[in-house]
Amino acid sequence: MIELQSISKRFPDGTAALIDISLSIPRGSIYGIIGRSGAGKSTLLRLINGLERPSAGEVVVDEAPLSTLDATGLRRLRQRIGMIFQSFGLxxxxxxxxxxxxxxxxxxxxxxxxxxxxxxxxxxxxxxxxxxxxxxxxxxxxxxxxxxxxxxxxxPDILLCDEATSALDPQTTRSVLALLADLNREMNLTIVLITHEMEVVRAICDHVAVLDQARLIEAGRADTVLSGSREQATLALLGEER
Ligand SMILES: Nc1ncnc2c1ncn2[C@@H]1O[C@H](COP(=O)(O)OP(=O)(O)OP(=O)(O)O)[C@@H](O)[C@H]1O
Ligand SMILES: [Mg+2]
Known part of the structure; x- marks a missing residue:
């Protein structure tokens, strides 16, 4: 279980990348974080693996508040977390x-x-x-x-995916997402998946959080958000589906 408790992140240049975000990511879920460019998605992911520290609030992974971890604790945490990127990083x-x-x-x-x-x-x-x-x-x-x-x-038991399929064509995207879904089931892997495409959420996420301009607009079960959202930011992302 990953918990963000009233997280804010302000960079030294004054940019507020995240404002008062609270989110619970259940163990074994495929949790989508969706939002436009600059919404704060990558920043949120870097807070989960301890690469960035929040300006306020706390990130808690399996009951351990990250702010209480020493260097060894942070290293152990990172060993439990895998990460994949849009640019592959090979x-x-x-x-x-x-x-x-x-x-x-x-x-x-x-x-x-x-x-x-x-x-x-x-x-x-x-x-x-x-x-x-x-x-x-x-x-x-x-x-x-x-x-x-x-x-x-x-x-690892947590996999963070930052726009992992954004560089791929639709068919290849589907096959990579299918692989992630299989791995989630087989290994009880918790997957946190950042995307700007609602299609990706629809394909594999059981939960979704919508970020817009550093704020959490809504979060919940993917089917509920996809079918019943009345939030402007969510509806705009839904309207962009191919
Ligand atoms: N190290 C930094 N210093 C200052 N501002 C930053 C830094 N990293 C990110 N930002 C700013 O914080 C905001 C959120 O950035 P972030 O990379 O989290 O967005 P994103 O949702 O991942 O966008 P994209 O979809 O384009 O990857 C942006 O305004 C960005 O310019
Ligand atoms: Mg990003």
Whole structure:
């Protein structure tokens, strides 16, 4: 369970990126955070993995307030959290297997174990045959599968996705979202998924929060918000669906 308690984030230049946000993300859910560019979505995600600290309020992960964690505690928290990005973030000079193995190397996992785990992960995300290839030779969808494999290498129980499908065509988006939904079920993985597309929410989210200009407009079960919202910001996002 991830809880944001009256979170605000103001940057040193005075930008208020988040204003008084309270949100409960249940364990095992696929929780969508939707909003326009600049709404504060990425900032919110960085608060959950402790990369940013709130200016006010508290982030609590499984009863542990992040502000009480020391360096070791924060490191342990980050080991429980995987992250994937729109730009994939793969290293061009490492082949696919070595990209996936990187977090395991950093965690000091022995070579034989790394190799076995990589093979298992690449098979799970459907690109077992790409282990020796370099990122430049993969399609966008395949690159995101590598990103997912790498994010899951250390067996996290939370996966944060920042516009993970925004660079992909609709069909590839659907296949990557289907993979995320399968992983959510199989591993009881809590997925927090940022998007600006209501279609993505509709495809896999069980809950959704709508952010607009640093504020939380509404949050709740996805079917309820999608079918019954009367909020202008939500209706505008619904109106943009392809
Ligand atoms: N380090 C920073 N310093 C100052 N302002 C920042 C910083 N990071 C983000 N911002 C500002 O905070 C606001 C929210 O940014 P954020 O990146 O969270 O938005 P977003 O919803 O993820 O947008 P996008 O959909 O374009 O990725 C924006 O106005 C942005 O310019
Ligand atoms: Mg962003």
């Amino acid at each position: 290293l061009a000079n490492r082949n696919i297997a070595d990209n996936v193995a990187l977090p395991l190397e950093l965690a000091g996992v022995p070579k034989a174990e790394r190799t076995a785990r990589c093979a298992e992960l690449l098979a799970r995300v459907g690109i077992a045959d790409k282990a020796d290839i370099y990122p430049a030779h993969l399609s966008g969808g395949q690159r995101q599968r590598v990103g997912i494999a790498r994010a899951l290498a250390t067996r």
